[in-house]
Amino acid sequence: MSPENLGEYRGLWVFIEQRDSKPARVSLELLGKGRTLADKLGADVTAIIIGEGVSGIAEEMIYYGADRVIIADDPIAKDYRTEVYTDIIVEQMLKEKPEILLIGATCIGRDLAPRVSGRLNTGCTADCTELDLDTQMRLIVATKPFFGRNLMADIICPFHRPQMVTVRPGVMGLKTLDRERKGQLISIDVDLKEEDIKVKVLDTVRSASDGVSLEEADKVVAGGMGVGGAEGFEMLKELADLLEAKVGATSLPVDASWISKDYQIGQTGKTIRPRLYIGCGVSGAIQHSAGMINSELIVAINIDPKADIFNFADYGIIGDVNQIVPALIKELRS
Amino acid sequence: MHIVVCIKQVPETTDIGWDSKTGTLMREGAGGILNPNDKNALEAALQLKEKHGGTVTALSMGPPQAEDALRETLSMGVDKAILLSDEQFAGADTLSTSCALRLALKKIARFDLVLCGKESSDAATAQVGPQLAELLNLPQLTYATEVSIKSNSVRIKQKLEDGFRILETSFPALITVERELNQPRIPPMDSIMEAYRDKEVQVLRAEDLGGDKEHFGLKGSPTQSRKVYSKKVKKGKVTILQGEPDEIARELIQTLKHKGLLRGLNVT
Ligand SMILES: Cc1cc2nc3c(=O)[nH]c(=O)nc-3n(C[C@H](O)[C@H](O)[C@H](O)COP(=O)(O)OP(=O)(O)OC[C@H]3O[C@@H](n4cnc5c(N)ncnc54)[C@H](O)[C@@H]3O)c2cc1C
Ligand SMILES: Nc1ncnc2c1ncn2[C@@H]1O[C@H](COP(=O)(O)O)[C@@H](O)[C@H]1O
Numbered sequence: 001m002s003p004e005n006l007g008e009y010r011g012l013w014v015f016i017e018q019r020d021s022k023p024a025r026v027s028l029e030l031l032g033k034g035r036t037l038a039d040k041l042g043a044d045v046t047a048i049i050i051g052e053g054v055s056g057i058a059e060e061m062i063y064y065g066a067d068r069v070i071i072a073d074d075p076i077a078k079d080y081r082t083e084v085y086t087d088i089i090v091e092q093m094l095k096e097k098p099e100i101l102l103i104g105a106t107c108i109g110r111d112l113a114p115r116v117s118g119r120l121n122t123g124c125t126a127d128c129t130e131l132d133l134d135t136q137m138r139l140i141v142a143t144k145p146f147f148g149r150n151l152m153a154d155i156i157c158p159f160h161r162p163q164m165v166t167v168r169p170g171v172m173g174l175k176t177l178d179r180e181r182k183g184q185l186i187s188i189d190v191d192l193k194e195e196d197i198k199v200k201v202l203d204t205v206r207s208a209s210d211g212v213s214l215e216e217a218d219k220v221v222a223g224g225m226g227v228g229g230a231e232g233f234e235m236l237k238e239l240a241d242l243l244e245a246k247v248g249a250t251s252l253p254v255d256a257s258w259i260s261k262d263y264q265i266g267q268t269g270k271t272i273r274p275r276l277y278i279g280c281g282v283s284g285a286i287q288h289s290a291g292m293i294n295s296e297l298i299v300a301i302n303i304d305p306k307a308d309i310f311n312f313a314d315y316g317i318i319g320d321v322n323q324i325v326p327a328l329i330k331e332l333r334s
Numbered sequence: 335m336h337i338v339v340c341i342k343q344v345p346e347t348t349d350i351g352w353d354s355k356t357g358t359l360m361r362e363g364a365g366g367i368l369n370p371n372d373k374n375a376l377e378a379a380l381q382l383k384e385k386h387g388g389t390v391t392a393l394s395m396g397p398p399q400a401e402d403a404l405r406e407t408l409s410m411g412v413d414k415a416i417l418l419s420d421e422q423f424a425g426a427d428t429l430s431t432s433c434a435l436r437l438a439l440k441k442i443a444r445f446d447l448v449l450c451g452k453e454s455s456d457a458a459t460a461q462v463g464p465q466l467a468e469l470l471n472l473p474q475l476t477y478a479t480e481v482s483i484k485s486n487s488v489r490i491k492q493k494l495e496d497g498f499r500i501l502e503t504s505f506p507a508l509i510t511v512e513r514e515l516n517q518p519r520i521p522p523m524d525s526i527m528e529a530y531r532d533k534e535v536q537v538l539r540a541e542d543l544g545g546d547k548e549h550f551g552l553k554g555s556p557t558q559s560r561k562v563y564s565k566k567v568k569k570g571k572v573t574i575l576q577g578e579p580d581e582i583a584r585e586l587i588q589t590l591k592h593k594g595l596l597r598g599l600n601v602t
Contacts, residue, residue: 118432319582
């Protein structure tokens with residue numbers, strides 16, 4: 001939509017991704033962030049949920065910050081399919097004309113958002129790490145790292161509506177839910193026929209999760225090349241267990257097959273914002289720090305006093321991980 | 335079968351400089367390469383052609399030097415290479431890029447499959463594939479780690495965060511591919527020589543595409559960058575813990591306790 005009258009567009013929408021009626025964490029993060037932004041604009045927050053048997057989670061969206069929840073609960077929407085979800089969202093958008101649509105930059109979010117933006121002929125800024133507001137112009141200012149994250153760009157969408165953004169999971173943090181909040185639940189009819197849908201889902205296989213959810217971890221012990229090998233990561237695991245932390249890694253140990261890609265933090269890995277990050281033998285390259293710089297307390301253990309990580313760590317230990325980590329384990333055990 | 339592969343030339347290094355005085359990117363010195371992920375799309379197209387017959391066309395929008403990336407696709411074995419190049423295309427965001435690619439595909443007219451990389455290594459938006467699919471009104475199958483074709487349908491294994499799905503649709507369709515789909519071939523020297531010496535890259539300008547000029551380049555881009563800057567990762571002063579390893583360990587654990595970071599061991 002490239003409207004003549006931008007002023008007609010009001011309200012901030014958040015797409016709620018779900019699996020088996022469990023909302024994706026990033027969608028809840030966006031409700032919290034969306035609430036803050038909408039308050040500055042004096043606008044409503046609308047959550048839109050699509051799926052089968054999803055009505056039960058609508059109330060929770062209000063607790064997380066929504067004023068209204070639009071629910072499309074229909075068997076045809078059981079599995080995520082681009083066409084189905086795009087049709088439903090676009091129909092509602094054309095009817096209600098919101099000015100902003102936020103979507104989590106997950107696999108599904110990044111499949112859906114550009115399709116919706118293409119149909120509405122509007123801009124979509126992908127994979128953002130910060131959202132701000134130009135309140136006067138009612139513009140979302142979306143910050144996106146690019147070119148290997150040495151550079152950041154602030155992107156706006158001044159003359160098209162809705163302004164669309166996909167946001168990386170983990171960067172916004174989760175607000176506590178407020179069970180006192182009240183809001184409006186709106187169920188809509190889905191008028192789509194299976195025979196018109198071009199894509200079929202023949203099978204869905206969920207990989208058995210080993211419980212690694214780095215993005216949500218409260219504490220992370222990350223290892224870099226200085227850890228020295230796969231055994232070094234065993235030692236970090238021991239420390240992490242004592243601290244009730246998760247293990248993470250830079251990209252190089254992943255490339256060296258010391259640890260799997262699921263643990264990688266950074267530009268091409270995960271974004272974390274734990275209360276405590278301990279980097280062991282991590283140099284602090286920008287591609288790594290891009291994924292952990294929002295950690296509250298950063299501790300660095302590195303043998304090289306000139307390592308970059310000391311530029312942004314809160315506490316630094318200049319020493320060998322093979323001595324410091326065992327000492328920490330011993331101390332925690334005692 | 336006719337497969338069109340959309341490819342992009344990207345800067346060779348991810349460490350592009352930023353000139354804070356003039357406020358521009360310093361692209362000089364950074365050579366252009368074929369987007370690594372697009373090689374997987376090319377490889378997939380060539381394998382499908384080898385198995386099922388047909389032709390493969392590589393299509394790119396970019397500055398004149400993007401011709402080099404298209405020559406590389408010719409050396410890998412594509413039948414035809416088309417470059418959309420015009421000042422009018424400059425400054426395009428993903429929607430505007432998709433718009434130009436769509437017009438070119440309309441001009442090519444007959445195709446069964448469009449393949450894209452999942453994402454480019456510089457912009458990394460993963461948006462051009464889905465937006466192009468939308469503008470062409472094609473079904474999209476994203477994040478393919480396997481692709482197979484049966485009479486009139488195409489099937490992929492789609493990679494998601496928490497597993498995978500098997501998706502199927504009929505032709506024509508657009509597929510975006512993951513790096514792990516295949517190992518792109520390395521062309522032999524004589525193919526490279528041939529691609530540079532004997533083969534042609536067809537160049538199309540804005541006027542050749544027709545369409546509304548307002549949709550091209552910066553003018554046709556809904557998104558604009560307001561500011562580009564390098565991010566400083568400096569948080570203030572680091573406190574260095576000193577002493578023997580067990581002294582350091584004790585001090586750190588005490589600090590974490592005081593900050594309430596050790597559950598059950600909180601002393602305050
Ligand atoms: C496009 C692109 C994307 C990238 N994406 C990512 C990403 O997502 N995540 C990521 O992490 N990286 C990424 N990288 C790589 C990144 O640039 C760095 O190369 C990487 O983060 C460095 O990992 P490291 O700190 O483990 O290794 P190194 O840089 O080799 O540092 C090892 C450190 O360990 C210290 N050390 C050595 N031995 C010991 C010891 N015994 N005790 C204590 N300290 C010791 C050394 O002093 C050194 O500082 C990317 C790069 C590119 C180009
Ligand atoms: N300028 C372009 N010309 C042709 N194809 C492109 C162009 N930009 C992006 N693509 C295709 O779209 C994919 C995703 O790119 P991006 O949206 O930039 O991450 C790439 O892997 C290419 O296949």
